Amino acid sequence: MTSSERDGLPGLTEIAAEIQALRKNRAFSGDVSVKLGPVLLELAGGDARHANDRLGRELRALAGRLTGEMRTAILAALALHKDTREMTTYSQRKRWLADTRLDRGDRTAERRIEEAQRLLAQEIAAELERRRGLSDPADDGWFTKHLSVAYLLDGDAPEAVEERRIVSTRHGLTEVTTVLDTPRESGQRRLGLKADVTRGGTLVRTEELSRNRTRYTIGLPAPLPANELHEYELHIRVEPDQPMRDYYVARPERRCEGFDLRVRFDRRRLPAWVRLVAGEDVHVYYPYEGVPAPAEQVPVDATGEARASFTGLREHLGYGLQWSFTADQP
Numbered sequence: 497m498t499s500s501e502r503d504g505l506p507g508l509t510e511i512a513a514e515i516q517a518l519r520k521n522r523a524f525s526g527d528v529s530v531k532l533g534p535v536l537l538e539l540a541g542g543d544a545r546h547a548n549d550r551l552g553r554e555l556r557a558l559a560g561r562l563t564g565e566m567r568t569a570i571l572a573a574l575a576l577h578k579d580t581r582e583m584t585t586y587s588q589r590k591r592w593l594a595d596t597r598l599d600r601g602d603r604t605a606e607r608r609i610e611e612a613q614r615l616l617a618q619e620i621a622a623e624l625e626r627r628r629g630l631s632d633p634a635d636d637g638w639f640t641k642h643l644s645v646a647y648l649l650d651g652d653a654p655e656a657v658e659e660r661r662i663v664s665t666r667h668g669l670t671e672v673t674t675v676l677d678t679p680r681e682s683g684q685r686r687l688g689l690k691a692d693v694t695r696g697g698t699l700v701r702t703e704e705l706s707r708n709r710t711r712y713t714i715g716l717p718a719p720l721p722a723n724e725l726h727e728y729e730l731h732i733r734v735e736p737d738q739p740m741r742d743y744y745v746a747r748p749e750r751r752c753e754g755f756d757l758r759v760r761f762d763r764r765r766l767p768a769w770v771r772l773v774a775g776e777d778v779h780v781y782y783p784y785e786g787v788p789a790p791a792e793q794v795p796v797d798a799t800g801e802a803r804a805s806f807t808g809l810r811e812h813l814g815y816g817l818q819w820s821f822t823a824d825q826p
Contacts, residue, residue: 560778570612639751688735696728743818767819
């Protein structure tokens with residue numbers, strides 16, 4: 497029995513069928529509220545009236561976990577891609593994908609969309625299972641009081657030092673988990689990472705959830721009683737010469753009350769601009785087009801550092817910094 501069946505979720509075939517129903521006709525260029533199945537309605541927060549906005553935001557965020565070609569295929573099919581938003585038929589959107597992104601025929605485009613739909617169904621199932629687990633305090637057990645990250649780009653390879661202050665919400669908490677997303681483009685191999693808990697715990701398990709997601713389980717020094725505060729530090733290093741996207745964004749999957757980010761650039765190679773990402777879904781900050789307005793830009797100081805601070809973060813939205821080393825594009 498799969499976990500989806502245990503939790504009352506339909507299987508991946510049924511979820512994919514709900515996605516396919518949205519692809520028809522106008523998709524998100526029209527009203528999708530009358531097409532929602534029970535799974536997508538749950539993903540939209542149970543509110544069909546605002547499904548175009550809420551569900552569209554959720555699907556774009558989950559599609560952001562897919563590789564570039566798969567992400568483009570499913571967003572185009574659903575009229576959630578910026579270049580297909582005004583297209584009123586599925587045939588138009590499929591033809592756009594075939595002609596402009598794949599340079600292949602309609603059959604190839606259809607296969608790519610079907611594959612992307614299957615992958616998105618997996619992400620939806622995992623997300624709803626996670627949310628159902630978090631809704632039960634016995635399965636949750638903690639929240640983040642404050643997260644502080646130093647992202648270092650001035651060495652041989654990127655490094656992130658994450659200091660997290662957590663609060664236990666039940667008695668006897670013995671371990672916590674953190675998930676790292678490292679999106680890869682089509683054709684790129686999985687990112688090589690090395691992680692160590694340098695203070696406040698022990699790394700007891702590393703799980704490769706997908707090509708782009710890694711979950712770290714951290715054992716605590718002693719069981720925490722309810723309402724106890726605890727701090728730990730996680731140090732993550734990337735293998736040298738690995739291509740990385742030009743942003744560092746925290747997208748909390750549980751309550752997070754505060755987040756401070758410090759990005760240190762190599763002073764010999766400073767970015768053309770740095771932009772604040774404050775409560776955005778992934779489709780907004782990646783891919784980012786053009787140059788941000790002055791009000792969105794963050795200065796880089798004389799030491800080569802840019803900083804940002806956030807409070808009251810909303811779950812599943814992105815907070816952090818992105819940058820470009822060229823003046824006119826990311």
